[in-house]
Amino acid sequence: MSFGRPLLRTSYEADAAILPTWFQKGSAIVALLGVTLMALGFGPLEAIPKFLLGNTWINPVTITVVFAIAALGINILVGVTGQVSLGHAFFMGTGAYTAVMLGGNVGEEESWKACVPFHDNMGLLAEQGECGLGLPIWIWLPASGVVAAAIGVLVSPAAVKVRGLYLAIVTVGLVFIGLHLGRMLPEWAGDFESGRKWPKLDLRLWKEETPLVEMTEDGKWFGLIHLSEEQKQFFFLFSIMLLMLWFAKNLVRSRTGRALQAIRDRDVAAEVMGVPEFKYKRIGFAISSAYAGIAGALFASLNGRVSPVDFGLLLSVDFIAILLIGGAGTIAGTMLGTVFVELLPEVVEKFTAWMATKLDAGGPVGLISNFLLTEGGEGDFGPISIATVAPGWPMSTFQWNFVIYGVLIVVFLIFEPLGLFGVWLKVRNYWKGWPFSY
Amino acid sequence: MSHLLEVDNIVLRFGGVTAIDGVSFHVDEGELFAVIGPNGAGKTSVFNSLSQVYRPQEGDIKWKGSSIMGLRPDAVAELGIARTFQNIALFGQMTVIDNLLMGRHIRMKGNWWQNMLWKASKAEEMANREKVEDIIDFLEISPYRKMPVALLPYGIQKRVELGRALAMDPELLLLDEPAAGMNLEETEDMARFILDIREELGIAMILVEHDMGLVMDIADRILVVDFGKPIGTGLPEEVQQNPDVIAAYLGGDFVDL
Numbered sequence: 124m125s126f127g128r129p130l131l132r133t134s135y136e137a138d139a140a141i142l143p144t145w146f147q148k149g150s151a152i153v154a155l156l157g158v159t160l161m162a163l164g165f166g167p168l169e170a171i172p173k174f175l176l177g178n179t180w181i182n183p184v185t186i187t188v189v190f191a192i193a194a195l196g197i198n199i200l201v202g203v204t205g206q207v208s209l210g211h212a213f214f215m216g217t218g219a220y221t222a223v224m225l226g227g228n229v230g231e232e233e234s235w236k237a238c239v240p241f242h243d244n245m246g247l248l249a250e251q252g253e254c255g256l257g258l259p260i261w262i263w264l265p266a267s268g269v270v271a272a273a274i275g276v277l278v279s280p281a282a283v284k285v286r287g288l289y290l291a292i293v294t295v296g297l298v299f300i301g302l303h304l305g306r307m308l309p310e311w312a313g314d315f316e317s318g319r320k321w322p323k324l325d326l327r328l329w330k331e332e333t334p335l336v337e338m339t340e341d342g343k344w345f346g347l348i349h350l351s352e353e354q355k356q357f358f359f360l361f362s363i364m365l366l367m368l369w370f371a372k373n374l375v376r377s378r379t380g381r382a383l384q385a386i387r388d389r390d391v392a393a394e395v396m397g398v399p400e401f402k403y404k405r406i407g408f409a410i411s412s413a414y415a416g417i418a419g420a421l422f423a424s425l426n427g428r429v430s431p432v433d434f435g436l437l438l439s440v441d442f443i444a445i446l447l448i449g450g451a452g453t454i455a456g457t458m459l460g461t462v463f464v465e466l467l468p469e470v471v472e473k474f475t476a477w478m479a480t481k482l483d484a485g486g487p488v489g490l491i492s493n494f495l496l497t498e499g500g501e502g503d504f505g506p507i508s509i510a511t512v513a514p515g516w517p518m519s520t521f522q523w524n525f526v527i528y529g530v531l532i533v534v535f536l537i538f539e540p541l542g543l544f545g546v547w548l549k550v551r552n553y554w555k556g557w558p559f560s561y
Numbered sequence: 562m563s564h565l566l567e568v569d570n571i572v573l574r575f576g577g578v579t580a581i582d583g584v585s586f587h588v589d590e591g592e593l594f595a596v597i598g599p600n601g602a603g604k605t606s607v608f609n610s611l612s613q614v615y616r617p618q619e620g621d622i623k624w625k626g627s628s629i630m631g632l633r634p635d636a637v638a639e640l641g642i643a644r645t646f647q648n649i650a651l652f653g654q655m656t657v658i659d660n661l662l663m664g665r666h667i668r669m670k671g672n673w674w675q676n677m678l679w680k681a682s683k684a685e686e687m688a689n690r691e692k693v694e695d696i697i698d699f700l701e702i703s704p705y706r707k708m709p710v711a712l713l714p715y716g717i718q719k720r721v722e723l724g725r726a727l728a729m730d731p732e733l734l735l736l737d738e739p740a741a742g743m744n745l746e747e748t749e750d751m752a753r754f755i756l757d758i759r760e761e762l763g764i765a766m767i768l769v770e771h772d773m774g775l776v777m778d779i780a781d782r783i784l785v786v787d788f789g790k791p792i793g794t795g796l797p798e799e800v801q802q803n804p805d806v807i808a809a810y811l812g813g814d815f816v817d818l
């Protein structure tokens with residue numbers, strides 16, 4: 124077709140940019156700067172997370188960063204491709220065990236296996252397996268993604284042919300198979316509860332004594348700046364997360380990601396447009412699994428150990444909650460959901476602990492604390508139990524968190540299917556009439 | 562000499578229902594062929610057989626001389642056969658631009674890892690975006706470019722679907738009731754687009770349409786089906802004179818002609 128219209132190529136590029144407007148570019152830079160300063164301990168900025176999460180705020184935040192990677196993965200499968208999977212925990216576990224087999228080694232032996240000390244005829248001791256091949260991170264981290272993706276491809280023939288609820292059930296099966304294998308193969312998986320010891324984040328060329336980049340002790344980084352172990356890990360993992368986010372964003376703004384969305388919206392029409400449905404579902408499944416695998420490996424590394432119990436069904440459900448609360452299909456929503464789902468329990472916990480210190484303070488604060496909390500004593504009432512053992516009513520903060528999520532998921536499903544992202548859109552559109560430019 | 566498309570005596574059954582019962586026809590390059598018939602006659606089933614969404618139990622379908630029977634729908638698309646759907650099947654959550662870019666899918670090469678690295682696929686994305694913008698201009702839908710298609714009015718959705726099929730650079734375009742549910746003005750616009758496509762791009766088309774005025778005006782040849790069986794084929798004038806056709810349409814649109 125010839126129309127002789129001047130083509131504004133630059134505007135197409137701007138359209139396809141990750142942050143299309145100057146306002147968005149600016150906000151992103153400010154946000155990155157803010158996060159960096161916060162992690163460096165810049166007083167006024169650090170005060171916010173300190174208030175919400177306590178002095179050790181960087182630990183839950185770093186875990187959240189790792190979960191964000193896994194959440195980006197589940198969003199590609201569930202939000203973008205429209206295939207509801209509950210198998211994400213299984214793929215995280217796959218990645219975590221790949222990492223510990225290749226990268227772990229604090230024991231004597233170099234071995235794939237866990238080297239759990241056995242008692243004759245008495246079963247195993249509840250000790251962590253300490254072996255591993257001791258390979259460097261640039262091998263075990265990509266490998267954990269590749270292995271998880273490969274297993275994803277292996278099981279995909281069963282997954283691509285079923286839809287909706289059936290797929291959810293098939294993938295739940297994966298989680299149970301994983302847990303079962305973990306119980307059956309202690310010489311590989313380590314003890315079911317305590318598991319195996321971690322692969323360290325240190326960056327080495329091979330197996331040399333002093334790492335290229337030290338990540339597990341406080342100290343100077345690149346001879347420039349003194350950082351704590353936690354700060355180093357935060358910056359390192361945050362960079363990996365940004366990279367994974369960039370990959371995910373690139374995917375959804377180009378050919379492959381569009382094909383995945385087309386399958387989500389109208390699978391028959393997608394096929395008639397030339398998209399081989401099974402092939403693309405398999406691609407979505409594999410990429411999502413790779414994200415899970417990498418996140419699982421980093422989670423294990425951060426946690427200090429890997430054990431089968433960590434990768435149960437509740438972990439998979441966490442990710443569905445992230446998508447439902449944040450807003451499935453959008454990357455911004457995924458990020459919002461992750462922060463909310465991972466950090467809210469910490470905030471509730473912290474706040475409860477703070478109230479517990481005010482029980483005898485008197486005044487309105489003491490009164491409210493007394494009203495909400497109970498230590499389980501005679502005549503002590505309140506919905507939140509702070510006793511060490513709290514079965515049934517009153518419930519612990521841990522149990523309350525489940526209730527809060529349940530309620531939130533239902534509320535979002537009914538009132539705002541786009542999740543927190545949808546709420547943000549509404550707020551933004553409301554303000555659009557103002558002289559702010561977006 | 563072989564035709565662009567040759568349908569030879571296909572039979573399609575769903576359990577006890579025979580949706581297509583021995584239909585044969587051919588389409589040549591650049592031709593505008595129409596398939597008409599009462600409701601439930603099997604017109605959409607013919608389209609679904611051509612794109613291999615349904616698999617006829619008997620007969621053969623040849624594209625440029627070789628059979629396409631048993632190919633997957635995506636492989637048929639790659640051959641250069643594009644279509645629209647009777648009940649609009651757009652990608653609802655995606656924007657107009659992205660829907661049309663989906664039409665470019667088979668004409669693009671970037672695979673998943675090139676896409677994830679972006680640099681490797683950026684040039685291709687931009688080039689195809691230009692193609693898509695041309696089609697958007699042609700169909701006069703630029704105001705809606707960045708809106709999710711599910712939010713658009715019906716008539717516009719019909720146009721977007723035509724655009725999506727056009728974006729595939731097809732050699733044969735299957736249009737399933739492109740003017741259904743449209744008012745006079747919208748129908749005229751649609752007829753103009755169809756004629757432009759034929760004249761400027763020379764794409765062969767098969768048109769399924771209930772609007773007899775439209776069909777008689779623009780079709781080169783017409784096939785009439787009823788209860789899955791072909792009851793007449795030929796030039797528009799011939800078909801209008803055919804007593805079987807008149808009988809099938811008794812009380813229908815033909816009485817007015």
Ligand SMILES: Nc1ncnc2c1ncn2[C@@H]1O[C@H](COP(=O)(O)OP(=O)(O)OP(=O)(O)O)[C@@H](O)[C@H]1O
Pocket residue numbers: 575578579580598599600601602603604605606607647
């Ligand atoms: N997937 C299916 N399963 C069972 N029967 C079907 C299926 N698709 C079509 N049919 C039947 O095949 C026959 C032809 O249907 P088809 O949709 O092809 O008719 P049509 O000519 O397009 O009608 P209309 O003008 O209403 O669009 C109908 O009797 C219909 O019920």
Ligand SMILES: [Mg+2]
Pocket residue numbers: 604605606647
């Ligand atoms: Mg029909």
